[in-house]
Amino acid sequence: MTTIDSDPGVRRMRAFGTTIFAEMSALAVRHGAINLGQGFPDSDGPPEMLAAAAEALRTGQNQYPPGPGVPALRTAVAEHQRRFWGLEYDPDGEVLVTAGATEAIAATILGLCEAGDEVVCFEPYYDSYAASIALAGAVRRPVTLRPVAGDRRYGFDPAELRAAFGPRTRLVLLNSPHNPTGKVFTRAELTQIAELCQEHGAYAVTDEVYEHLVFSDAGDTHVPLATLPGMRERTVRISSAGKTFRCTGWKIGWASGPAALITAVTRVKQFLTYVNGGPFQPAVAVALGLPDSYYDELRTDLEARRDQLVAGLTDAGFGVLPSEGTYFVTTDITPLGGTDGMAFCRSLPERTGVVAVPTEVFYDDPEAGKRLVRFAFCKRAEIIDEAVRRLRA
Numbered sequence: 001m002t003t004i005d006s007d008p009g010v011r012r013m014r015a016f017g018t019t020i021f022a023e024m025s026a027l028a029v030r031h032g033a034i035n036l037g038q039g040f041p042d043s044d045g046p047p048e049m050l051a052a053a054a055e056a057l058r059t060g061q062n063q064y065p066p067g068p069g070v071p072a073l074r075t076a077v078a079e080h081q082r083r084f085w086g087l088e089y090d091p092d093g094e095v096l097v098t099a100g101a102t103e104a105i106a107a108t109i110l111g112l113c114e115a116g117d118e119v120v121c122f123e124p125y126y127d128s129y130a131a132s133i134a135l136a137g138a139v140r141r142p143v144t145l146r147p148v149a150g151d152r153r154y155g156f157d158p159a160e161l162r163a164a165f166g167p168r169t170r171l172v173l174l175n176s177p178h179n180p181t182g183k184v185f186t187r188a189e190l191t192q193i194a195e196l197c198q199e200h201g202a203y204a205v206t207d208e209v210y211e212h213l214v215f216s217d218a219g220d221t222h223v224p225l226a227t228l229p230g231m232r233e234r235t236v237r238i239s240s241a242g243k244t245f246r247c248t249g250w251k252i253g254w255a256s257g258p259a260a261l262i263t264a265v266t267r268v269k270q271f272l273t274y275v276n277g278g279p280f281q282p283a284v285a286v287a288l289g290l291p292d293s294y295y296d297e298l299r300t301d302l303e304a305r306r307d308q309l310v311a312g313l314t315d316a317g318f319g320v321l322p323s324e325g326t327y328f329v330t331t332d333i334t335p336l337g338g339t340d341g342m343a344f345c346r347s348l349p350e351r352t353g354v355v356a357v358p359t360e361v362f363y364d365d366p367e368a369g370k371r372l373v374r375f376a377f378c379k380r381a382e383i384i385d386e387a388v389r390r391l392r393a
Helices: 020-031 047-058 071-085 100-112 127-135 158-164 187-200 259-269 280-288 292-316 341-352 381-392
Strands: 095-098 118-123 139-144 169-175 203-207 235-240 253-256 328-332 372-376
Touching: 020 341, 047 280, 071 095, 071 253, 071 280, 095 100, 095 259, 100 127, 100 169, 100 203, 100 235, 100 253, 100 259, 118 127, 127 139, 139 158, 158 187, 169 187, 187 203, 235 259, 253 259, 292 328, 292 381, 341 372
Parallel strands: 118 139, 118 169, 169 203, 203 235
Antiparallel strands: 095 253, 235 253, 328 372
């Protein structure tokens, strides 16, 4: 009699267990802790968008939407990218609506990578990147972001980036503004990436879900890689509604790029979720058309929340690293006597009633992030005040 394998799952996915977000959120519930670990806001999005969703629910828009997404949303995405970034995309063929940015990333990697192809990515990185690369049978080639002496802003070694490229390089996966570090890649850094993509015939996949969350100390300016010379035709640009419009549970994202690349992504996406979020899609179209004042107020409010949390963490004894954008700030636990971020975060909810996330889980080399911990500041001011009070105590 043959025995049943204790782990029948495919070998390439065995390294991926329960996500750190599920583990830390469970600890938050168990200990009644304030969850500054996972990046979801604690307030809803703009009322115009919520009203449009309610209207769509009431008026029969509850069945399958078109495979590429409802026309109104694809048009709104194209208009939004022209308005803010000067990028032109045809809503019929160059824009694809997805189940959040996570599905767009997975479908793009699966649609463009053969087994053995290499993907250059910057660590630490959002955990779905590694899983999507593994699903495709591709190989990660990480380039490590490290705090630079002086202002301690994150940067990379240009020689290390160049060494990551080779004859099997298929994609560069770039997230800017960057989760979890809060780094915003500069035009000079993006130019290096663009030149290497063109030199090696590689495509770029850009995760830009925080495109509107670049703070004043980083110049208030996000530069999409696709706007650089020679890059529009080789870039799949990914974003979503979740972070910009505070509706992370809706899972409405999109991929934009040349028709040939979007066709390759669509081939895969149609067999993942097929379609999603029918009544939410026209609501997001409304949100994308909101005036500039909405985006300005969102950025200003989150920058104030960042400054509030940074001040509290600093006062509590953490070594706080600069955050130029996103929802997150990274801290060093060394000044507190900490040496193990994972153990620190697992004990923090019970000790203080606050949840954070250990950054080491976002590295191929956990030692590079062993003493770093990430906090989210996309919460109401009073919640941050209470979290800081608990941490100080």
